[in-house]
Amino acid sequence: MVSSMKLRLLSLYPDQMNIYADRGNILFLQHRCEWRGIEFEVTRCGPGERFDPAEHDLLYMGGGQDRDQKAVARDLVETKRDSVARAKADGAALLAVCGGYQLLGESYELEGETIEGLGLVDLKTVREPGPRLIGPVAIEVDLDGSPKILAGFENHGGRTRLGNGTTPLGRVVHGHGNNGQDGFEGVREDNLIGTYLHGPLLPKNAWLADHLIATGLEHHHGERPELEPLDDGLEEAAHQAALTAARNG
């Protein structure tokens, strides 16, 4: 165990990609680190800014309004594509939520226009006839041999299709998932996670927050730490309430 640990979070486009209270995720990670004596650093990275992938352990990108997301897509490809790819290859943790998730793929479709994405994973997001996929959602996720439930809320017009051989994050238990058809939700590859469970999903799923913290610390310190348990009574109750909401549809 490393005696003094530090988690370095990079918040991508915090002013543009924050529509569903994404800052709740960062707040949650910050407190859970600080309560354990782990130093927590947040660096904000906005339009036009570049970053050094070696200096960050956990990258976060949330969802935005259509117009913001379009501007972000262009900027991401122009100024950050190589750095994000290197961070992923080096084993940094990456959580991309909702609109941020769509931008990881080859392309996504918006108002009849196909917008180029980061091309980091083999997926693309298209528009198909039918309503937006909105509602409480629960998926089963197996990151380490012990399956767990991720519960949250989804609200997306786009349908995401994974390429052959690309691994979804989980199997839909309640709700719609990537496209409302194939029963899968999100994507994962290396330590990257993309999901439609939007906004503050970590407060409802403390286990995923701790997984990301451990992965980030492993990236920084070269060793995966055993995290000190916290009093998670409220966290567990909030998880159960979100799961109940998903079960009731």
Next chain:
Amino acid sequence: MIRAKAALARSVGRISRATGRGGGTTLPGRMLLKLDSNAIDKLGAGLTEGSTLISATNGKTTTASMLATILAGADRHPVHNRAGSNMTWGVATALLEQKGDEGLFEVDEAWLPETASRLHPRTILLGNLFRDQLDRYGETEALADAWAKMASELAGQTSFVLNADDPLVADIGNSSGPGTVYFGIEDESQALPELQHAHDAKLCRVCGHELTYDRAFVGHLGHYWCESCGMRRPTPDVLASNIVLHGMSGLEATVDSPEGPSRLKLPLPGLYNLYNALGAIATARELGVPVADAVESLASMKAVFGRVERIQVGDVSLSILLIKNPAGANEVIRTLALEPAPIDLWIALNDRIADGRDVSWIWDADFEMLAERVGRITCTGTRASEMALRLKYAGWPTDRTTVIDDPEAALDSAVQAAEGQLFALPTYTALLDLRNLLADRGDTERYWEG
């Protein structure tokens, strides 16, 4: 035919109320719209002096109530959906059950274009657009687009009263044509120290460039301009300056207009209520009421259902403040921060359809501002545990926080623990539950009797 259908629907409302089943503010309208989908057009045509529609994310009910107070001061009593039921069936119910020659309707943001196309209103007042229930309304930009389209269709027939300080709303003036009236705040001393993070108007509606803010007063409402295309906040026709806030008890401000200055003494707190008052005054002026008269009428304004309402429950004075989205909750938090500590709270978070199924928004509201000032906290509602979790991560004391799922048990516990004063912060359906709960116990009347 419409008269027979209306009579039938009216009797449904009477039966519903007489049997104590509730829903008296929507049921007759729902039934009538089922019988005749054009009922609003037909009944609305009977309003010979025309109608006024009010929409906004926050403050619809209060603003409409302010305008009703001003009109009552001029002995005018419009048909008004005063219980806050603001979808088409709420408008239809008011049209069914009240007589009058002018209409005053608050209308849900998403239902506004359809309601306007049916009523051909004389005046439309648009107050603000904040992120709210994205699962139901979609993005604020999309709502602003829909409103702009409506304004271009009504230009020339309907006069628009717009909040100059909200760039999403002021932009409607580019579609609504000449004669559009603006209101705003001019007092620099009331500016927020910094822009809030739950910020919904970052980009210029004209060219898409990032907006520059000289100052903001409430959320993204403030003084802004675009460096790229030169777009600027319109100059308000009705404006407030020399503002003095008196905590929860109200505020004073000087209201200027082409009619000259008047000193407003408003018995409702916060700059958000000043915006509501300015909108009501500017609209009343369009409807022929002098500003000085409007300002005088507002001095006797009462709080409306669940908006800074005070009720005595046993030995405790209960103040009810609706919370439903980050911007509105932040203003409630700012107002509460002016109260003496410790502040005892009953907070009810529901995730029913009318609340928005998605409770993500609580993570965007700045509960941190009260962390040092709260006393005992009781969380209740369908998502009580997530509310308590949010407060834990806002630095509120977990050892003084209780989660009780049942709202009535939670209220009893909170009242018992409170020291003289208790603040209730319910979401919309939790507010209805609370009000009925208090009515059942004889603490207040049922809201549709109000």
